[in-house]
Amino acid sequence: MQVALIGLGVMGKNLALNLIEKGISLVAYDKNPDAGEDLLSIAKSDGLAERLHIVSDLTDMIKRLETPRSILLLVPAGELVDRVCQELIEAGVDANDLIVDCGNSNYKDGIARKLKYQNKFEFATMGISGGAEGARHGPAMMASGSEGGWERVELALEKVAANYKGESCFARVGQSASGHFVKMVHNGIEYSLMQLIAEVYQLLRLGCGKSPQEIATIFDAWSETELNSYLLSISSHILKLEGHNNEPLVDLIDNKVGAKGTGLWTAQNALELGIAVPSLVAAVEARHLTNTYSTHAAKEMTYQTRPTLVAQLDLDELKQAFHFASLLCYRQGLALIKGASRTHQWKVDLAKTLQTWRAGCIIRADYLHQVAQGNEFIDALESEVTALRNVTGIAITTGLAFPVLAASQTYYATLSTPSNGHLVQAQRDYFGEHGLLTHAGELCHLTDLADIDAKVR
Ligand SMILES: NC(=O)C1=CN([C@@H]2O[C@H](COP(=O)(O)OP(=O)(O)OC[C@H]3O[C@@H](n4cnc5c(N)ncnc54)[C@H](OP(=O)(O)O)[C@@H]3O)[C@@H](O)[C@H]2O)C=CC1
Numbered sequence: 001m002q003v004a005l006i007g008l009g010v011m012g013k014n015l016a017l018n019l020i021e022k023g024i025s026l027v028a029y030d031k032n033p034d035a036g037e038d039l040l041s042i043a044k045s046d047g048l049a050e051r052l053h054i055v056s057d058l059t060d061m062i063k064r065l066e067t068p069r070s071i072l073l074l075v076p077a078g079e080l081v082d083r084v085c086q087e088l089i090e091a092g093v094d095a096n097d098l099i100v101d102c103g104n105s106n107y108k109d110g111i112a113r114k115l116k117y118q119n120k121f122e123f124a125t126m127g128i129s130g131g132a133e134g135a136r137h138g139p140a141m142m143a144s145g146s147e148g149g150w151e152r153v154e155l156a157l158e159k160v161a162a163n164y165k166g167e168s169c170f171a172r173v174g175q176s177a178s179g180h181f182v183k184m185v186h187n188g189i190e191y192s193l194m195q196l197i198a199e200v201y202q203l204l205r206l207g208c209g210k211s212p213q214e215i216a217t218i219f220d221a222w223s224e225t226e227l228n229s230y231l232l233s234i235s236s237h238i239l240k241l242e243g244h245n246n247e248p249l250v251d252l253i254d255n256k257v258g259a260k261g262t263g264l265w266t267a268q269n270a271l272e273l274g275i276a277v278p279s280l281v282a283a284v285e286a287r288h289l290t291n292t293y294s295t296h297a298a299k300e301m302t303y304q305t306r307p308t309l310v311a312q313l314d315l316d317e318l319k320q321a322f323h324f325a326s327l328l329c330y331r332q333g334l335a336l337i338k339g340a341s342r343t344h345q346w347k348v349d350l351a352k353t354l355q356t357w358r359a360g361c362i363i364r365a366d367y368l369h370q371v372a373q374g375n376e377f378i379d380a381l382e383s384e385v386t387a388l389r390n391v392t393g394i395a396i397t398t399g400l401a402f403p404v405l406a407a408s409q410t411y412y413a414t415l416s417t418p419s420n421g422h423l424v425q426a427q428r429d430y431f432g433e434h435g436l437l438t439h440a441g442e443l444c445h446l447t448d449l450a451d452i453d454a455k456v457r
């Protein structure tokens with residue numbers, strides 16, 4: 001089995017080592033020759049160089065590959081993907097060759113590229129998750145499409161992907177560019193879970209006066225239970241770290257958070273499709289808000305200078321609330337994937353999607369099997385519903401900000417309590433004659449239902 005890989009940065013270099021370790025012959029290229037040399041030297045020291053061939057240009061790559069060719073791209077998303085595709089056309093790829101964009105590309109670009117490169121080569125999309133470590137030892141791989149050529153690489157990717165209890169975390173989740181949509185939503189969920197953990201940390205630190213070490217101990221205890229997740233474990237590790245003067249490492253880090261786009265696209269797509277994902281949107285906005293603090297103001301408000309508030313928190317209740325809010329983040333993400341799949345006719349298989357997330361990826365969690373049990377399971381968690389409500393209430397009274405916790409509580413409450421939409425329907429019809437729907441299913445106006453004072457109207 002032979003594949004090619006273009007782009008040998010954080011992800012590409014590690015995926016290359018993973019591929020050759022699994023017995024796949026690899027022809028690799030990066031426009032920066034140092035990246036190729038670096039990869040070769042690691043491969044040599046790991047005794048893996050035999051199956052690796054670094055090329056210095058794409059023409060050489062095309063000549064060396066058996067036909068039909070299978071080429072993976074791991075270059076930064078955006079116009080670079082098109083530049084590399086164009087260079088590959090000039091280097092001589094042909095219509096039977098498969099080129100898989102494995103970066104965090106926008107799925108809309110993926111759809112456009114499928115058309116653009118029709119008859120030039122088979123263009124396919126696949127989202128990868130797991131960061132450097134995942135790429136090296138087994139990432140989650142969310143592939144899509146039914147292009148000729150997938151069957152050539154599928155077996156290799158199944159081996160390279162993470163493995164959960166004997167099952168590969170590689171799957172073709174749906175049609176067209178749905179793999180990139182699924183990876184985008186994975187990242188939207190990732191943003192919300194990261195922010196949720198940060199909010200729980202904030203509540204324990206500023207609301208209850210606990211030190212980062214003490215919070216790490218709480219997170220470690222939770223990690224011994226079904227709450228265990230990759231993001232919780234790295235957060236605990238980070239909170240235990242100290243700087244050179246033995247201060248908590250987190251206190252040396254500025255609050256402004258960057259983003260590369262997938263969280264924002266998740267929010268944009270959800271709004272466009274009319275599918276509510278408030279926890280995911282809140283997490284994107286929370287990142288935006290971190291960038292509105294002036295550095296001066298942020299320095300004035302360090303954790304050392306701010307007095308501890310007095311939140312009376314029951315740790316078991318906090319744990320339950322955190323667990324429930326986490327489940328709600330996945331629930332919203334899956335609802336978005338389901339809705340987009342219906343709209344675009346992608347036939348995304350949610351079970352396969354969850355299968356890819358069980359190991360290797362950033363949002364892997366032991367409670368994912370509960371997410372897989374569906375909304376009925378989540379709705380039956382009565383004590384957790386109460387815990388989320390109580391904890392959110394206490395958190396808000398501290399005066400601190402809890403955007404994802406509060407959005408998750410509001411999301412669940414909106415789905416499980418009487419709606420007030422009837423009044424908004426009436427308001428719209430009152431001022432704009434937009435029409436309204438009655439409980440009896442009748443489409444009419446307020447004036448059909450009651451005598452309305454013309455002067456007021
Ligand atoms: N880092 C992560 O945790 C994850 C990243 N991703 C996605 O994977 C993709 C790659 O990410 P990552 O590895 O982090 O990015 P890096 O920037 O670390 O690596 C990209 C590599 O591609 C090279 N490159 C740029 N242009 C070309 C070109 N025209 N031809 C050949 N090589 C080129 C770059 O060289 P140079 O540096 O010289 O420009 C660099 O070595 C992105 O889409 C990213 O969003 C997905 C999941 C996780």
Ligand SMILES: O=C(CO)[C@H](O)[C@H](O)COP(=O)(O)O
Binds near residue numbers: 130190260
């Ligand atoms: O895809 C990833 C993890 O799954 C990348 O690390 C991505 O860059 C994370 O998004 P952002 O940079 O916007 O935080």
